[in-house]
Amino acid sequence: MLTLLALLCLFASLLPAGLAVVNLMVLRTPEAEPDDGLVSILIPARNEAGNIAGTVHAALASTGVPVEVIVGDDHSTDATAAIVTGIGDPRLRLSPVPDLPEGWTGKNHACAHLASQARGRWLLFIDADVTLQPGAAAALSARARQTGAALVSAVPRQRMDTLGERLTVPMINFLLLGYLPMLLMRRLPNPSLATACGQLVLFDAAAYGVTGGHGAVRGFLHDGVRLAPIFRRAGYRTDLVAGARIATCRMYDGFPAAWAGFSKNAHEGLATPRALPLWTALLGLGHLLPPLLLLAGLLGLMPSAATVLAALAFGVSLATRAAITLATGEPIATIPLHPASIAVALAIQWNVLLRRERAGAATWKGRSYPVGGA
Template structure:
């Protein structure tokens, strides 16, 4: 049998296209009302978030269909974050501001703030939000109802990503592309195995008893990638986790521009794809399907491979509500994603620390 690169490229493209088709069919947005007595604690860690915290809180306080409280933890902000929260709290008793203690050794900032927020919370369910997330009015009720109806300990979803610059278009859309095209089952609960678990750290709702049973954020105190590692931890302990369609639940503008996006994805990469064993495989899988076919044109198999990957990207873009113009950037987005991962691996091998919000971290080994 002769070696035919075009056929190999086509096979590499068929896998994400087929996986994505199934995952898009399975993906559903939660809705409904949770049982009587449900209280959702919306917990927001905030460090220098003056530009975001007001709209985030206002959207959280506008929740319908479930009782809520909102607790914001000021984590050493040097801007006007706590003043904004205090002004809003004076108008709504459901909002509280708490201050983070000094960061202990061995903790990442967000994990420490979230752990302390869980201690301040009174709810039956804990909904952790990043400050740049804006909840839709029925989001908290829908997430809690889904958790109760299906016995899910951790429900997560990727908010609709607001993308306003080319730099963001080259980076942010890869989140949904990888989740949809390369995770069998798309993080749905029936997949069960920890290796098939995933989540989004921007918006995660926990059933409180399950959260406390696994040790809460203290069990992952050093992680920089809670969206990946928390679902794995929960499943390893026997709990069910699930990703739901998040685009109708919330919006988020993660980063502003290419530089901020590069740094943001770089800090998480070491706990994801950027491992010495995993990254070479990921490079072959991604480059082979999304980039290699360009070099094999005009072979029919190469045209078909490109048609499949662009169709997948367009279908994901439509479903998650991202701008259509980002589809044209897809090949460059794959190049940038791999560049981020290889940069993260090289920095890890050199012992470099990653920084975020004025703190430096040596990322833990990926599980």
């Protein structure tokens, strides 16, 4: 029985390993190409005084394409607006976001408002904690032109300065590169294969208007995941590219913030009665059980065949994580934390699922929203 369990663990670890090998070969950083099409860099900001100056200066330093930068001040109570106003670049505008209408979530409302103010052919939405490399806007718009995609997104290189961040944030790239078949995502128009990262996403402005843009997902919290399938249902192509060399982001500043942030997104992610048991089996067998079975084997509590299989599964799991970590520029120190990261990720999802009916709402940036969107 233990040998069969260890064999299942090996199979479960080989699935993301195989996908990661293919995905890392096809997921490339787009090359920046000069173009005269205006890129509107749109930054929703709510109490971002600690980040906004660096984010805006980096956006204004964009090369290869003309840019305008618009910051949507979403009722900040700190110095966000004053900092933006003080920068004083003619390509920069501060646009106060109107009061939040019923049925909207804050970020989607701010993004929709920013889009209404933009003049560019391309709309590049970035979070207020994202720092663009100079060629980022030119690279993403070039990729859109080359492939005909109306939506091109990327996951920035994630900065993680605390243990709590290193336990949680790497799961973004691990799940994406280990479990999304990129070749099928690009070759098939199926909306279920489409995804995007809301931290960094470029839209064709005309397609954004046709689909309704952020207005089409007004009641949801996870805009990146929701928008890409909508574009595909409308007949547009979407694409995902490597983002570690074109932008950097520090999502959270410690474990409490990371737990709250990933819990907010879990409401519309894995934390559903159908999806979470399957993901628990996949992640548990592939990444959690192997080190436990290996330890049991080393203590003489399992047959030698089961111990060997568990060791192979654990090795494959860590090798997959190492390959993804190196390719995405994440800290090497996060690799041995991988089993703990899986455990924390599942704990967040199960906590959200089990609390869903009692809580009834997700809270973020001082606002509460009904669970499940509008």
